[in-house]
Amino acid sequence: MVHTVFIDGEAGTTGLQIRERLAGRRDLDLVSIAPEKRKDAGARADLLNAVDAVILCLPDDAAKEAVSLVSNPAVRIIDASTAHRTAPGWVYGFAELADEQRAAIAGTTRLSNPGCYPTGMLGLVRPLVDAGILPADTPLSVNAVSGYSGGGKAMIAEFEDETSPSFTPVAFRIYAMGLEHKHVAEMQQHGRLARRPIFAPSVGRYAQGMIVEVPLHLDLLPGAPTLAHLHEALADHYAGERFVEVASPEEAAALKTLDPEGLNDTNRLRLFVFGSDRGRQARLVALLDNLGKGASGAAVQNLNLMLGLDETAGL
The missing domain is CATH 3.40.50.720 (NAD(P)-binding Rossmann-like Domain)
Structure with missing residues (x-):
């Protein structure tokens, strides 16, 4: 048919x-x-x-x-x-x-x-909420950078069209400083969060690709979770999935940086657990194409x- x-x-x-x-x-x-x-x-x-x-x-x-x-x-x-x-x-x-x-x-x-930003954020947060590791009222911040293609034709002109009155030569900028971005309600509802997350988006001078990050203070979470606990919960949730994968602890520990364009032109979402058990802090990071899986x-x-x-x- x-x-x-x-x-x-x-x-x-x-x-x-x-x-x-x-x-x-x-x-x-x-x-x-x-x-x-x-x-x-x-x-x-x-x-x-x-x-x-x-x-x-x-x-x-x-x-x-x-x-x-x-x-x-x-x-x-x-x-x-x-x-x-x-x-x-x-x-x-x-x-x-x-x-x-x-x-x-x-x-x-x-x-x-x-939305592209919520896809990265929810991919990291929702499994931890469902697993009981992350209480629904945890204060969360979501820090992210996207390629300018996510802003549509107007933003593309700002970064590419030098004849446009709105053309800007900057390499990077933040926006939505009033903390009222329309993605916030989406993140809160589908993340099953009782508290509004702080969403801090930015855009860089590259066309597509995205990194979304959620930092955590592990000593503020019940049950004293470790990086291994976070990784296990994410890996269990996405076991067998074709488009979402969780990097191994060994791979995450070996990385020195992460390229936001690393999954361009794919429908993949790749999740990482970075951080320090000694310092009791974690950096949950999602990598995706804002025009692909996003x-x-x-x-x-x-x-x-x-x-x-x-x-x-x-x-």
């Missing part, structure tokens, strides 16, 4: 990457809307309701509008925006998050694709699950 798929917003950064990953597959038929009809609500509604699956690569308000146009209950929607990541009735599309997540993804018609790769993985196809197809 061939399934029809419409990428609404296929000209954007995420949409282009999704289309590239789906191109050439014999089990999918990618359909598009004529350029002159993209703003025709009637034409868009007809197409949205005629396909098996829709992937929304749109700003939040446009994504909500697109969802409102879908009246066919059989149409599966994957929303890559932030509009529905904490919304009731929407399944969160991080297949490896919990034991029941894959079944929930496969059985839904309304799925919200995770966006388009995750969307394709979720599409495969929702359509009952091989989860790894196209990845």
Whole structure:
């Protein structure tokens, strides 16, 4: 059986990457809307309701509008925006998050694709919360750096287009200093946290790739966990997973640095436990491609699950 798929917003950064990953597959038929009809609500509604699956690569308000146009209950929607990541009735599309997540993804018609930063943070934190190692009210900070492609066309112009009025020559900058970034609610809800984490994102002068870090004071956690306890909990949670892996303690101890571009163009998420048992401190670190497992790769993985196809197809 061939399934029809419409990428609404296929000209954007995420949409282009999704289309590239789906191109050439014999089990999918990618359909598009004529350029002159993209703003025709009637034409868009007809197409949205005629396909098996829709992937929304749109700003939040446009994504909500697109969802409102879908009246066919059989149409599966994957929303890559932030509009529905904490919304009731929407399944969160991080297949490896919990034991029941894959079944929930496969059985839904309304799925919200995770954010790139939350994917790294939740990949590190949620297993430790579920294992009882990390209490839900633990004060957490999330420090992260991403390539500029995560900011869309405007940020890409700031770093690449020297003719743009917003062009900036800086190599690195922080942002969201008011601590009200929209990823925070997503991190708290899906991390099962009782306390809002402090989220400190930054962007560097490179196109794609991401490092997300959660530091911990081990002496503030119950049960006096060691680095080995943290590693064991993560390794147990992700045992057998194809796209999420936990570096061995030996590998982590041997590393002197970590390249944020190390998993570019993949759907992989790699987790590390660094730190000092003597100093009773840990650095939990996630490495991923913000356009891969952090966006388009995750969307394709979720599409495969929702359509009952091989989860790894196209990845």
